[in-house]
Amino acid sequence: MENQDTKIQEMQMLEQNIQNLLLQKQAFQMELSETQSASKEIENADDDVFKVIGQLMIKADKSKIKEELSNKEKILNLRMNAVEKQENSFMEKMNALRDELMKQQETSSKNNSEKHTKK
Numbered sequence: 001m002e003n004q005d006t007k008i009q010e011m012q013m014l015e016q017n018i019q020n021l022l023l024q025k026q027a028f029q030m031e032l033s034e035t036q037s038a039s040k041e042i043e044n045a046d047d048d049v050f051k052v053i054g055q056l057m058i059k060a061d062k063s064k065i066k067e068e069l070s071n072k073e074k075i076l077n078l079r080m081n082a083v084e085k086q087e088n089s090f091m092e093k094m095n096a097l098r099d100e101l102m103k104q105q106e107t108s109s110k111n112n113s114e115k116h117t118k119k
Contacts, residue, residue, distance in 0.1 A: 032076040
């Protein structure tokens with residue numbers, strides 16, 4: 001029974017971790033969408049491009065900004081891939097634990113029914 005409780009607690013922890021990963025993934029997706037939108041706007045812009053730094057808006061080199069946005073997009077994609085891999089790993093662990101718990105439940109149910117049948 002202790003083993004079963006430990007597995008249930010482990011599953012609950014995995015569920016919490018998955019929820020946290022989903023929130024991270026959602027934040028990365030939003031940031032990626034904003035970055036892609038900014039890249040499109042840069043493409044359509046004239047040569048005058050501005051960058052917001054703190055409370056200031058400063059004129060910037062269009063090619064530099066394009067490069068920065070491209071690098072940011074690559075980093076965000078890498079982060080999202082890492083989060084997805086972690087999410088998949090947690091899901092696999094959780095499914096394995098669920099299967100183990102189901103087998104234990106079936107085994108204990110069979111043992112209990114055999115005890116009652118022998119009486």
